[in-house]
Amino acid sequence: MSNEANPPSVTNGSDVLSELPGELMMWVLIVSELLVFGAALIACLAVRATDPTAFAADQARLDQTAAAINTIALVTSGLCAAAAVREREAERRRVARLWLLAAGSLGVLFLVVKSFEYAGKASLGIGIETSPFFTFYYLITGFHALHVVAGVLLLALVAWADSVRNMEAAVAFWHMVDLVWVLLFPIIYVLR
Template identity: 75%
Template sequence: METGPARRQDTDVLSELPGELMMWVLIASEILVFGAGLLACLGVRIGDPVQFASDQALLDRTAAAINTFALVTSGFCAAAAVRAREAGKRGIARRWLFAAGCLGIVFLAVKAMEYASKIALGIGIETSPFFTFYFLLTGFHALHVVAGVGLLAFVAWADSLRNMEAAVAFWHLVDLIWVLLLPIIYVLR
């Protein structure tokens, strides 16, 4: 077993992570899962770029822009909650968490309207390979938004700094995944 400065340095690196180590393990695994899905989606795009572009043109870029604004703003609110909690301002931290959670709910409402409009057009998960990936990736992401909103609500109640840091780290994962999904699913033509 190592002792001395080398051992302390290793421990200090892990202790510098905000939140809990297992949350970071979860975040890394989720990035790998979404990364694999996005790579598979890109493989489909390469295999049939004309059909991919045709299907992609049916998506609502305005809804995607609104959702991007909602999630990026919610990430700011979540980070502000941690800063407020660090400063000992529990009430303000809770308000920031509430704002972040509400913006997550806005995201879910816009996504539900987007799904409803596709379904009304007869577009579903089996319509084409593009829409299979669209519904799977954005649906899985939406489940993460639901979990994140739940976590934010929980840490607003059990508001230790460590709990809040872990939940906000997960919430930033939700933001990051959306920022990765957005160009591949909605933007790149």
């Protein structure tokens, strides 16, 4: 018996894309950045597998407390950014801007803590060429820190040009920055 009376619903690809918060090009950027970070983390794990003892010894020289503070800062900033979108959708622009300020301030805190962490390593003579582990450490965390800078600037920009769509796009980028750190933190700082 044919099911012609009730044909299966077909979702139009453009309908799916229109459901994404923010702008399509922001999602293209987010996916491409996730692929870059994913490739870097996979490469780090592959090189780690060739000399796990040396990686673990170098990893023990990292400041896990600073990394934990940064994790709390970024996860909390993501919650603040999500609250900003919710408040903006409810037409509470001033409150939304305050949430964006909180999110951006936590991003700045992340950068300050990361700067102290880098300075501490530099004072010990640990640089990008010290070992394969520290090459990955500086490249991956440095690239991430640049994304935090870009995210803080985006949050500041959408606090000024605060349409819901702008805010959704910036907050989507900020959540990508959070997600990358949540993946990066255990691989770089915790996994032994």
